[in-house]
Amino acid sequence: MNALSLGIHIMKERLTAGRMMVIWPLLAMFILFSSWGLSDPKVNLPSSIIIDSAYDVMFVSTAFIIFSATLGAVLISFDGVSRDRLSGVLEVKLSQPINRSIFAKALLFGHWSAIFLPVMILNSIGLFVIWYRLGDLPSLEEFFIHTLGTALLLLWYTSIQLLASSWAKDLGSSIAVGLGVWMIFTLLWLVLTTVVAGLSGVGVDDMSSKDYVRIDAIMDLFSPNGVYHHLLEMPLDDVDRGMSPLYISIAAILWSIIPVHLFTRRIERLHP
């Protein structure tokens, strides 16, 4: 008995769930269409972003991954614990001799891999699209950083969502917490950044000013999407927001450890 074999079982269960009929097309549209569209040599992007390599396409298309894959993680995990709790299945599972922390890790692995696998399959197809359109492929290092960043981003959202699911006593509050967190980090973080910048005395009329970019970089450390972007910016020579790789690594480690630890503790003390 180990977390991996049980996690694979949970992954299979999740991959065959009815909601995947919605998530697959959603992911395919966002990831493949963005790869196709952004690798057009004539593409005209805002903020004077210039695309001249395969990794540039992958970097810009992460905006679409953030939108679709993280929502997919929420949709897959929102009832990861609460549904079993409501149906009484959790009572059966928690009465088994499995160590609770192993069970928590299996839940995390199962739900995370159920979203990571489709995203990786579509990302790989996206690479062929980029190669077909642009005639270029990312280096191994660039591909590794992109994959690692995506894996971590999905792990952060999955662990936060499962934690919410273990707190919630009904499916409604579980998805409300999950979507709330998703909206804060995906849609409202820019607003929060401008508020913090304004309170710090930095003008928000010029978002490319050095001071604003600095505040934006710091604020990004407190958001999973922001840390994801920091990680992906590492191989880019023309992007420098003045953030030390040490801070980015610490933020990534903390985002990986804290929600996972909280979720494991929660499962260890959970009463069905």
Place this chain on the structure above:
Amino acid sequence: METFLDLAGVSWRHQVRDFSTWKPWAKRDGAGVYSIDLEIKSGVILGLIGPNGAGKSTLMRAICGLYDCEGFSKTCEQRRAEIGYMPEQVRWEGRITVTQALQSIALMRNETIEVSSVINTVGLSSKSDQILDNLSQGMRQRLSLACALLGNPKLLVMDEPLNGLDPLAQRAFYNLLKDLANKGVAVVISSHQVADLESLVDEIALLHQGQLLIEGSLSDVRKQLDLEENSGIVEMICSATGIDPDDISLELSRDTMLPFKSLGGEEE
């Protein structure tokens, strides 16, 4: 009979939301079980009886290691490894098959388990490839029973196992329990179908408002309560709890859990 598990002063109170304070996270002690002393013997079928809210399900969960309370002769981990638990009304759902659901539960035990033999035992072999969403309530009960039987448990704890089972399945279920008890498996069962329970159980334990009022074989309990030989479980509950059989109302349980009457003692 060899003792499988001893309970000495087992207590557990649910934490319920406290609306008397402005703090939304505030909780207070709710209902539960209080100072339960009980001996669970191998090969004996013990019936837990009592009105709604008496603490039967709470006690069963505590026995199965779902609550971290003290007073057991075995640790939580030992109990989980040796006990098969069938909770009340599990609603199995999803697009996985019966076999896959059982395999995922089997993965949570420390041993290699052949699930097909358990599927045959509970009569689910014709439904083993059906997805959970398509199962009837009776089939779901059988699946819960199959989960409890995984890994050859030494104690079976079953909370209202007969819900949703047809009369034939109920009879088969009784036969299965008797077979298991003959093989030395201890069984703790609660059911509201008291007439059938009387013919099945070797001993009963009567709970009311979180307290164990009386335990023993049916004839012993009748003697202790000064009841006639043909008196049933309802009369036992009424006699032990002080409820007038002619004045039974639906309002039987209270949240306070404090002892309302000790058997043979003064009212508290």
